[in-house]
Amino acid sequence: MASTLPAQKKGRSRRSGTPWTRGGCITCKSRRKGGCDRATPSCNNCLKLGRVCEGYDDLWVTPLGPSALVFKSDKGPKRRRLNSSSPSQPPSPCSSPSSSDLWQDAQLSPQPVTPGWSVPSSPQCRVIDLDVEESSQEQASAELDCLSVIPKPQGFLSHLSGHEAHYLQYHEAMASQRLANLESEHNPLRSFLIPRAMSSPLLMKAVCAISAMHLSNRTDSLDAKTAAIDFYGRTLRGLQAVMAQSVTEVVPDDAMLAVGMLCKYEVVRGSVKHWVVHLTALHRLIESRGGLGSMDSEAAHFLRGLYVYAYSMGQISNRKKVLGNLILADTDMETPRLSIYLGFTEDLLKICACVAELPALAGDDLSLRLAIASINDSLLTWTPSSTRLNIPQDLTQSTLVRLKLVAECFRDAGFIYLHSILEHMSRDISPPYHTTSQTPNSIPKWSTLITTPKHIAIDRLLARIQSFPLDDHCEYSALTFPLFIAGAESDVFEHRELVLQSLSKLQENFGIGNTLRAKDILRILWARQDAAVQDLSRKAHWMDILEELQWELTLA
Structure with a gap:
């Protein structure tokens, strides 16, 4: 009897059904069911089938790990024909590791990089798992469409886990736009960084x-924060392995990009220490490679903007110059592009970095006055076209x-x-209390060399900011400094x-943690100033607060 029956076709066939669209509720999307009418509070599709309609909320309100419904069916997973890398398990909660310790002590063999990826120019393609069984077809299809915005390399990504796919998608859809001071079609946080990370x-x-x-900053999600700490530690250990190999080999561009990303991570986290490391x-x-000119052109432009921005901001807000004289030479590069971090502010940031160096001239009054006059003229004559940019x-x-505003x-x-x-320099060289022999005329009048009074600059700046909507246009994210x-x-x-209120809007719209640190300093400063309101000679200064707290604040 068995010999008379046709042999049953093995394998799986594509299930027919209504085409899935992005417009339905979360339940219909996860089940790959079309025809969702988006009715509220529950769609009619779910009501007819007796299912709970999960609504139409943003999928990013809570992190979607490998255990989330859109990544896994209610039934137990079945055998896959190919042995792809299994979804990473949620990391256990732990405290943030010390950057300097992990740079020096961590050991981890580097994971192999599959060579030969070529990333197509169009991002409308998918990372596809070809080995999902028939019973998992519905939720697998939903996952594929969730990942449809991720560029697909020409090969099999053995190192892309479920957690990595989730956070890479979030980076493409949200973080890459919110973590730049300039949004464009060719934002390198997407167009450059994602293809490099794919390989x-x-x-x-x-x-x-x-x-x-x-x-984590935008949602207060413990799972996302735990995942961030886990990825951070694994990156540091991977870098340690690369550094161990670089004794005889050149440090690859991707390792240098990873170091830049860890600095950016600390700024996003709101660190007041580790970003300096x-x-x-x-x-x-960069120096060990012989400068930016020795790197891939795209990587060099990306790292230049990131470094100059972070370095200048670090110089501005740290009296002790925690970075020292680490000016990056880029004379061997072509005309700089308009950076997603610097915009039109590069010359202004460099001017502010020169202001930070003025205390070193306190013993030479003539040199100090000449430097003040030069800085004043540079600020007066600056225009957005002062720097030649592509x-x-x-x-x-x-x-x-x-950008110009x-x-x-x-x-x-x-x-x-x-x-x-x-x-602040005047208070440093003047006695805290005035006596009959020490009149205010003995205090240096350096401020008379500045053509724009402080109160006029403050009023003009805050009036301009008050006229801004301070919405989610990422150009406004640069306004922290x-x-x-102005508040200080x-x-x-x-x-x-x-x-x-304005700093809170920046935190809400862009999720960068250093806005919280800026508000912390201002609250402490204002409390000190209110307590000493009757004693102007003891007026608190924001740099004194930073020194007391031993904070290495960055306002990038």
């Missing part, structure tokens, strides 16, 4: 660490207008910062609420 397990982990930390390491690695063709006029805020912030540093310096130097009580 580099080390860089992939660094990108996922940033993505998970950003998601990573930025210093990046500078040494501007991408896809930038809209409205984007360029926002932000840069004008930085110019006002430069004047305020100049006044702030000179006042102007807001901080203003004597008008009403300005405090505006500064705090």
Whole structure:
């Protein structure tokens, strides 16, 4: 009887059904069911089938790990024909590791990088698991469509786990846009970094660490924070293995990009210490390669913007110059592109870095006065076109207008910062209490060399910011430093609420942790100033607060 029956066809066939669309509820999407009418509170599709409609919320409200419904069916997993890398298990909660310790002590064999990937120019392709059994077809299809925005390499990604796929998707859809000061069609956090991470397990982990930390900041998700710590530690251990091999070999570009991403991770986390470790390491690695000119052109442009931005911001907010003289030479590069971090503010940031060096001239009054006059003239004559830059063709006029408005805020912030540093220097060299023999005329009048008074620069800056919507246009994410310096130097009580509200908007819209650190410093400073309101000679200064806390604050 068995011999008379036709042999049963093995394998699986594609299940027919209504085409799946992105417009349905979460339940219909996960079951790959079309025809969802998006009715509220439950769609009619779910009501007819007796299922619980999960609504239409943002899939990123809570992190989607390998155990989430859209990644796994209710039934137990079945055997797969290919042995792909299994989804990574959720990492156990732990404290953030010490960067310097892991740089020196961690050991981990590097994962193999599959060579020969060629990434297509169009991002509309999928990372496909070809070995899902028939019973898992519905939820697998939903997963594929969730990942449809990830560029697909021409090969099998053995190092892409379920957690990595999730956080890579979040990076493409959300974090890459919120973690830049300029959004464009060719944002390198997407167009450059994602294809590189696809073929580099080390860089992939660094990108996922940033993505998970950003998601944690926006949602207060413990799972995302735990995943961020896990990816961060694995990246550090992977870098240690690369450094051990670099004694006889050149450090690869992807390892240097991973170091830059760890510095960015610490800024997103709101670190007041570890970002310095990573930025210093990046500078040494670039020097060991012979400069940016020895690197791949795209990698060099990306790291240049990241480094100059982070270095300049670190110089501005740290009296002890925690980075030392680590200026990055880029004379061997072509004309710099408009950076997603610097925008039109590069010259202004360099001017502010010069202001930070003025205390070193305190013993030479003539040199100090000449330096103040030069800085003042540079701020007065600055224009957005002062620096020659290659501007991408896809930038809209409205984007360029926002970049210029932000840069004008930085110019006002430069004047305020100049006044702030000179006042702090005056207090350092003057006695705290005036006697009959020590009159106010004995205090140096350096501020008279500045053509824009401090209160005018503060009023102009805050009036401009008050006219901004401070929405999710990422150009506004660069305003942390102007807001901080205006709040720290203003004597008008009403300005405090505006500064705090604006910093809170930046935190809500962009999820960068250093805005919280900026608010912490301002609250402490204002409390000190209110307590000493009757004793102006003992007025607190924000740099004194940073020194007391031993914080190495970055406002990048």
